[in-house]
Amino acid sequence: MGKIRVLIAKPGLDGHDRGALVIAQALRDHGMEVIYTGLRQSPVQIAQAAIQEDVDVIGLSSLSGAHNTLFPKVIEALEKRNAGDIPVVAGGVIPSEDIPFLLEKGIKKIFTSGSSTEDLAVYIKQLVGPKDVELSPPNKIAHIGIAVHSIDNVLSFYTDSLGLTLETIAEVKAERVKIAFLKIGESRLELLEPTDESSPIQKFLSTKGEGVHHIALEVEDIQLRMEQLKEFGIPLLNDEPKQGAHNSQIAFLHPKAAHGVLFELCQPRKGSDS
Amino acid sequence: MDEKYTRPKQKWLDSVESTIKRFPERKNTFTTSSHIEVERIYDSRDLDYEKKLGYPGEYPYTRGIQPTMYRSRFWTMRQYAGFGSAQETNKRFRYLLEQGQTGLSVAFDLPTQIGYDSDDPMSEGEVGKVGVAIDSLHDMEKLFDQIPLDEVSTSMTINAPASVLLCMYIAVGEKQGVPIEKLTGTIQNDILKEYIARGTYIYPPKASMRLITDIFAYCQQNVPKFNTISISGYHIREAGSTAVQEAAFTIANGMAYVDAAIESGLEVDDFAPRLAFFFNAHNNFFEEVAKFRAARRVWAKIMKEHYKAKNPKSWKLRFHTQTGGSTLTAQQPDNNIVRVTLQALASVMGGTQSLHTNSRDEALSLPTEDSARIALRTQQIIANESGVADTIDPLGGSYFVEELTDQMEEEVNKYLDRIKEIGGAVQAVEEGYMQREIQHNAYETQKRIENEEEIIVGLNKYTLDEEVNPDLLKVDEALEREQINFIQQIRNDRNENAVNQSLEALRSAAKTDEQNLIPFILESVKAYATIGEICNVLRDEFGEYIG
Numbered sequence: 001m002g003k004i005r006v007l008i009a010k011p012g013l014d015g016h017d018r019g020a021l022v023i024a025q026a027l028r029d030h031g032m033e034v035i036y037t038g039l040r041q042s043p044v045q046i047a048q049a050a051i052q053e054d055v056d057v058i059g060l061s062s063l064s065g066a067h068n069t070l071f072p073k074v075i076e077a078l079e080k081r082n083a084g085d086i087p088v089v090a091g092g093v094i095p096s097e098d099i100p101f102l103l104e105k106g107i108k109k110i111f112t113s114g115s116s117t118e119d120l121a122v123y124i125k126q127l128v129g130p131k132d133v134e135l136s137p138p139n140k141i142a143h144i145g146i147a148v149h150s151i152d153n154v155l156s157f158y159t160d161s162l163g164l165t166l167e168t169i170a171e172v173k174a175e176r177v178k179i180a181f182l183k184i185g186e187s188r189l190e191l192l193e194p195t196d197e198s199s200p201i202q203k204f205l206s207t208k209g210e211g212v213h214h215i216a217l218e219v220e221d222i223q224l225r226m227e228q229l230k231e232f233g234i235p236l237l238n239d240e241p242k243q244g245a246h247n248s249q250i251a252f253l254h255p256k257a258a259h260g261v262l263f264e265l266c267q268p269r270k271g272s273d274s
Numbered sequence: 275m276d277e278k279y280t281r282p283k284q285k286w287l288d289s290v291e292s293t294i295k296r297f298p299e300r301k302n303t304f305t306t307s308s309h310i311e312v313e314r315i316y317d318s319r320d321l322d323y324e325k326k327l328g329y330p331g332e333y334p335y336t337r338g339i340q341p342t343m344y345r346s347r348f349w350t351m352r353q354y355a356g357f358g359s360a361q362e363t364n365k366r367f368r369y370l371l372e373q374g375q376t377g378l379s380v381a382f383d384l385p386t387q388i389g390y391d392s393d394d395p396m397s398e399g400e401v402g403k404v405g406v407a408i409d410s411l412h413d414m415e416k417l418f419d420q421i422p423l424d425e426v427s428t429s430m431t432i433n434a435p436a437s438v439l440l441c442m443y444i445a446v447g448e449k450q451g452v453p454i455e456k457l458t459g460t461i462q463n464d465i466l467k468e469y470i471a472r473g474t475y476i477y478p479p480k481a482s483m484r485l486i487t488d489i490f491a492y493c494q495q496n497v498p499k500f501n502t503i504s505i506s507g508y509h510i511r512e513a514g515s516t517a518v519q520e521a522a523f524t525i526a527n528g529m530a531y532v533d534a535a536i537e538s539g540l541e542v543d544d545f546a547p548r549l550a551f552f553f554n555a556h557n558n559f560f561e562e563v564a565k566f567r568a569a570r571r572v573w574a575k576i577m578k579e580h581y582k583a584k585n586p587k588s589w590k591l592r593f594h595t596q597t598g599g600s601t602l603t604a605q606q607p608d609n610n611i612v613r614v615t616l617q618a619l620a621s622v623m624g625g626t627q628s629l630h631t632n633s634r635d636e637a638l639s640l641p642t643e644d645s646a647r648i649a650l651r652t653q654q655i656i657a658n659e660s661g662v663a664d665t666i667d668p669l670g671g672s673y674f675v676e677e678l679t680d681q682m683e684e685e686v687n688k689y690l691d692r693i694k695e696i697g698g699a700v701q702a703v704e705e706g707y708m709q710r711e712i713q714h715n716a717y718e719t720q721k722r723i724e725n726e727e728e729i730i731v732g733l734n735k736y737t738l739d740e741e742v743n744p745d746l747l748k749v750d751e752a753l754e755r756e757q758i759n760f761i762q763q764i765r766n767d768r769n770e771n772a773v774n775q776s777l778e779a780l781r782s783a784a785k786t787d788e789q790n791l792i793p794f795i796l797e798s799v800k801a802y803a804t805i806g807e808i809c810n811v812l813r814d815e816f817g818e819y820i821g
Binding site for chain 1: 404724
C-alpha cells in the first residue's frame with residue numbers, strides 16, 4: 001500500500017499561497033506525499049505535472065476570483081490527456097454561488113475559507129479509496145458502558161466505595177438516556193440510565209438486567225474505519241457516524257459480528273481529551 | 275523597588291495563590307500571538323523616559339512622529355479600492371471621496387501587477403478581478419477622470435512594475451496641468467516582500483533593486499513629495515507571521531533598500547525622508563499597539579546610529595496600516611465589523627499616519643459599496659466619537675504596554691541580528707529564511723485553531739448551522755473581452771514608430787548599469803506603450819524570477 005500522492009497547485013497569477021502551503025504541510029502530516037507546483041501555473045502545466053507525478057488527487061487553490069475560468073480549464077486539460085480520472089478538489093475565496101457551477105464542471109468538492117485541514121485529509125482518503133489507506137489501530141478503550149436502572153442509586157458505589165471521580169452527568173435526548181462519566185485512568189466508565197420506556201437501554205435492562213452494556217474504542221478517522229469494516233463484511237448498526245456525548249462521533253458494530261460484545265467506535269471532538 | 279509597593283504586592287500574590295487553587299485560571303500560560311508570555315499583572319517599573327519614549331515628534335519617536343498627532347489632523351482615511359475597468363473604479367473613487375475619504379488607494383488587477391497586458395494568455399481569467407485593469411496610459415486617464423491630482427494623494431499598490439505606473443501617474447498629471455513636483459502619493463515598490471509573501475514579482479532581485487533605487491533617485495530630483503516606497507509588513511503578516519516577525523522582517527527589508535540606495539551613490543538623507551512603511555493590525559490589541567511603538571523606536575535608532583542620518587525626517591518611521599484580512603471569517607461576516615473596529619483602534623492607539631479598514635465581506639469576495647461604506651464609517655466613528663484621538667499616545671505609560679513595547683523591540687532586534695548573520699535581507703530572502711519562518715508559524719496557527727486552542731468566534735466556537743449568504747460584488751465576466759478589445763484599439767490608434775523608438779531606447783538603457791531607467795519608461799508610457807510591452811523589454815534584459 002503506497003502513500004496517497006497529492007498535487008497542490010496554484011493556477012493563474014494569484015500569489016496568496018498561505019493556504020496552499022498550510023494544506024501541503026497538513027496532508028504530509030497525514031502521511032501523504034505532496035507535490036506543490038509553486039505560483040503562476042497554467043491549467044496545462046498543472047495537468048502535465050499531475051500526470052508526470054502520477055498523483056491520486058489534485059488540489060487547486062485560488063483567491064483571486066479567477067476560479068470560474070481556470071478550474072474548469074484544469075479539468076479540460078486533464079481530459080485531453082486521458083487523465084480525467086484524477087479527481088480534483090479546490091479551495092480559496094470561492095463565493096458559494098459559484099460552487100454549483102464548479103461542481104458541474106467536474107470539481108469534486110470545494111473547501112472554502114474556514115474549512116479544516118482535517119476534513120480535507122479525511123475527504124481525500126475517502127476519495128482515493130479506503131483500500132489504499134492504512135488505518136492505525138484503536139487508541140484505547142474510551143469507556144465501558146454499564147446499564148443501570150438509576151444513576152442516583154448507584155453513584156455512591158462508584159464514587160465512595162470505589163473512589164472514582166464523577167466527571168459529568170448529562171442527558172442525551174436523542175438516545176433517551178441519561179449518562180454519567182466516571183474517570184478511571186485514561187478511560188472512563190459510562191453509566192447509562194433510560195429516560196423513558198422506549199429507550200434502547202430500557203430494552204437491555206428488561207431482557208438482561210443491569211450490567212456491562214458496551215465497550216467503546218477510541219478511533220481516528222471513524223468514517224474511513226466504517227467503510228473499511230463494511231468492506232470486510234462486518235455489519236454495523238449505523239450507516240453514518242452519529243453524534244455522541246461531548247460532540248464526539250460514534251457508531252456501533254453489530255454484536256453478532258463481534259461474538260456477543262457490543263462495540264462502539266468513538267472519535268472524540270478535536271482537542272478534547274477522551 | 276520601594277517596600278511601600280512590594281509589601282502589598284506580596285500580600286496580593288499570596289491571596290492569588292489560594293484563589294487559583296479553588297478557581298484555576300483559564301489557561302496555564304497566556305501568550306501574545308508572538309509567543310510572548312503575558313503576566314497576571316504588570317506594575318510600577320523603572321522607565322528611562324527620555325531614552326525610551328521621548329515626547330511626540332522627538333527621537334526615538336516611541337510616542338509618535340508628530341508633535342501634535344491627531345490633535346491637529348486625523349490620520350488619512352485611505353480605503354484600498356479597485357475592480358473591473360478604469361471607469362468603474364473611477365466611479366468608486368469619486369463615491370469614496372464624496373463620503374469623506376481623504377486619500378485614494380488603487381488596487382490593480384494581477385496582470386497589471388505582474389506586467390502582463392490584458393490580452394496576454396497568462397492574464398486569462400484574472401483581468402479586473404482583484405483590482406482595476408491598467409494596460410496603457412489611456413486606462414490611467416480614465417481612472418483619474420475628474421479627480422484633480424494636485425488635490426488628492428494617491429497610494430498605488432504596485433511593486434514590480436511600480437516605475438511604469440508612477441510614470442503613468444506623472445503623465446496623467448501633466449495632461450491635467452499639474453506640475454510634477456506637486457504630485458503626492460505613494461507607490462508600494464517593495465519587491466522583497468513580494469518574494470517573501472505576496473508573489474507579484476517579475477525580475478530577479480538584483481535588477482529589481484536597481485529599478486527601486488532608480489525610482490529613489492528620479493523622485494528625489496523630480497517628484498519630491500512622492501513616497502517612493504512603502505516597505506510592507508502587511509503581506510508578511512497575512513502570510514502567517516507573528517507580530518514580531520512582521521516588524522522585524524519589514525525593518526530588515528527597509529535596511530536592504532537603504533543599503534542599496536547608498537551603494538548606488540545616494541546620500542542617506544536624500545531619500546530616507548521619503549521612505550514609508552505599511553503594517554498590519556490584527557486582534558491581539560495591546561501587542562499591536564506595542565508593535566507600532568517598538569517599530570518606530572527600532573527604526574529611529576537604526577537610521578540615526580547605524581546609518582548616521584542627520585535629518586530627523588530620516589529617523590521617523592511613517593506608516594500606513596491596514597486591518598488584518600486573514601483575521602476575517604467567511605462565517606457570520608458581520609462579526610468582521612467588530613474585528614476591524616478593534617484592529618483600527620489599535621492602529622490609531624499605535625499612531626498610524628493612514629488607515630485602511632477592511633470590509634466585512636472580504637473573506638468572501640471584493641467588498642460591496644455598502645460594506646466599503648461601513649468600513650470607512652468605522653474609522654470616522656473612532657476619529658470623531660471615541661475621544662481616543664484627543665490625546666497623544668494614550669496608552670503610553672501603561673505598565674503592560676511599555677513592558678510589551680520593550681520586549682517586542684528586543685525580539686525584533688534578535689531577528690535583525692539573525693538576518694545580519696545570514697548576510698542581509700536580500701540574501702535571507704534568496705535562501706528562503708523568512709519564508710520558512712513564516713510558513714512554520716502559519717501552520718502552527720492553523721493547528722491551534724483546529725485544536726481549538728485558539729478560538730475564532732463563529733469559526734470554531736459559537737458557530738451557526740445555517741449561514742446566511744450575503745450579497746457579493748461580482749466582476750462582470752464580459753470585462754475581460756472589453757478590455758482586450760480596448761487594448762487592441764489602442765495599438766491601432768497610436769504612433770507605432772514612437773512606441774518602438776521609446777522601447778528600443780529603454781532596452782539600450784537597461785543593457786547598461788549607469789543610466790536611470792525612469793525617464794525612458796516615462797517616454798514609452800507617453801507614447802502609449804502598454805505595460806506588457808514595457809515589462810517585456812525588461813524581462814528580455816533582466817530575466818524572470820522563478821519562485
